[in-house]
Amino acid sequence: MTQPELSEILLQLRSQSENEVVEFKEAKKDYHFEKIGKYFSALSNEANLHNKPYAWLVFGIADKSKNIVGSNYRTIRAALDSLKGEIANKTTNRITFIDIYECSYPEGRVIMFQIPAAPQGIPVAWDGHYYGRDGEELAPLNLEEIERIRKQLQYTDWSAGIIKDATLDDLDPIAIDVARQNYKSKFPDKAQDMANWDTITFLNKAKITIKGQITRTAIILLGKEESEHFLSPAEIKIRWVLKDLHNEDKDYEIFTCPFILAIDKVYAKIRNLKYRYIAEASLFPEETLRYEPYSIREALNNCIAHQDYKMGGRINVIEIEDEELIFTNYGSFIPGSVERVVIEDAPEEHYRNRFLATAMFNLKMVDTAGGGIKKIFNFQRQRLFPLPDYDLTGNKVKVTITGKVLDMDFARVLIQHKELSLDEIILLDKVQKKKKLTLPEEKHLRNKKLIEGRKPNYYISLNVAGQTGQKAEYSKNRALDKGYYIELIIAAIKQHKRLERKDIDELLWNKLPEWMEDHQRKIKINNLISEMRKKSMIQNKGNDAKPQWVLK
Secondary structure, three states: OOHHHHHHHHHHHHHOOOEOOEEEEOOOOOOOHHHHHHHHHHHHHHHHHOOOOEEEEEEOEOOOOOOEOOOOOOOOHHHHHHHHHHHHOOEHHHOOOOEEEEEEEOOEEEEEEEEEOOOOOOOOEEOOEEEEEEOOEEEEOOHHHHHHHHOOOOOOOHHHOEOOOOOHHHEOHHHHHHHHHHHHHHOHHHHHHHOOOOHHHHHHHOOOOEOOEOEHHHHHHHEOHHHHHHHOOOOOEEEEEEEOOOOOEEEEEEEEOOHHHHHHHHHHHOOOOEEEOOOOOOOOOOEEEOOOHHHHHHHHHHHHHHOOHHHOOOEEEEEEOOOEEEEEEEOOOOOOOHHHHHHOOOOOOOOOOHHHHHHHHHOOOOOOOOOHHHHHHHHHHHHOOOOOEEEOOOOEEEEEEEOOOOOHHHHHHHHHOOOOOHHHHHHHHHHHOOOOOOHHHHHHHHHOOOEEOOOOOOEEOOOHHHOOOOHHHHHHHOOOOHHHHHHHHHHHHHHHOOEOHHHHHHHHHHHOOOOOOHHHHHHHHHHHHHHHHHOOOEEEOOOOOOOOEEEO
């Protein structure tokens, strides 16, 4: 845009009061990066909900008077441009500013951030959380608004597509036998009935075929090798590569359908050798496998279940000799944030390949209850190894599982502090991997005396093993079991017959961990209410604006 065009737009924006799609900030010297991210999410989502192509965040304008006061935020243009990438790193599908404009006026410099509306059907999250506006206030995007955006597109499940020309002859008999065994193990109560099921009845019951018709899921999981052509241009392949410490290839093999058999073949290729700890005062076990077998299978099965097959890429399993395993698949990570899935125990409600994921669940290949990722984290914790790394950039998911102790101080903390919550261990894992901590994260670890050093050069406290007498402080900061909060809500509704949202907030607010910020507490309570509603424990007798929650 030209300067005259920008000046005209700014004049129009200043002539109206702040609303859901316009936000003014003075930002005379600097502005907190996390707040910019939250406003990006909120303004993007509100632009979508108000049918606007974009929204504006404007620096250098007084909030109340709308007078130009000037901003010295990132005065070097290169630093200002780098904000696009920084924002993309923490938003859904790496969405970022359309553009960032600078305007010079006698009163000072004005920066205009043009924010795109959230794509149809996809609310925009910042760091795994959805934000919106409540008038002029920044707030979590409420559940009704999230669902309104998500329903904008008619969802089509690629994995449920019917292949007209395919028949039972295109499926591998051995793969079908394995599928039957797995289904019987998953649902032992159906074992007697299964004895009377023919092949097509079994496949329908297991939700692999639809009314006897062969689906893409059936070919992926049970198809013969030569049946892969039915899914072209999708590549139904898993590539295993062994690399040495210098990143040189030492061996490789490519596997195709049926994936229910390919998983065992890939697993057999991985050199899951014994890892011997350096014993220290007999605190460490003598030896263990480098990788928990469950973790290998879960990571690989997740790649199969969540691969975006329309992108035509392979699934990769890269084994770095005596170091780590790397799993990659195409497609964005739909929940947005791994930490949200693990810490809040909040599995995603939407799946890219729902039909495929359901079939894999029925065949004991994946856990659609959302606990699989959390189990991998806990297995690494038990081994005293670094937690899994998730890289969600470039429209891919890359998972790295390390097969050795990385930092002895980190291992000591896990041994001496069994009471540490998983979210605290995730923060300590960031320290050992030299990753950035947010201000609240740093504050929490310092309060627990778990880290020392100055920003950004933190390190795990060498004296942590000797700490005692912190049980009371720990109790204040520990997240209680989810069931405890649900029981409190149910008991309060039984006593008062119905509760408004503010009543539930007041009930739980001071019982949540002290390290949680206000917006995190709101999101936690949102998730609890949503789960109770979906499990038919409670229902809303009011409306979306003023809910009245009663027992169902």
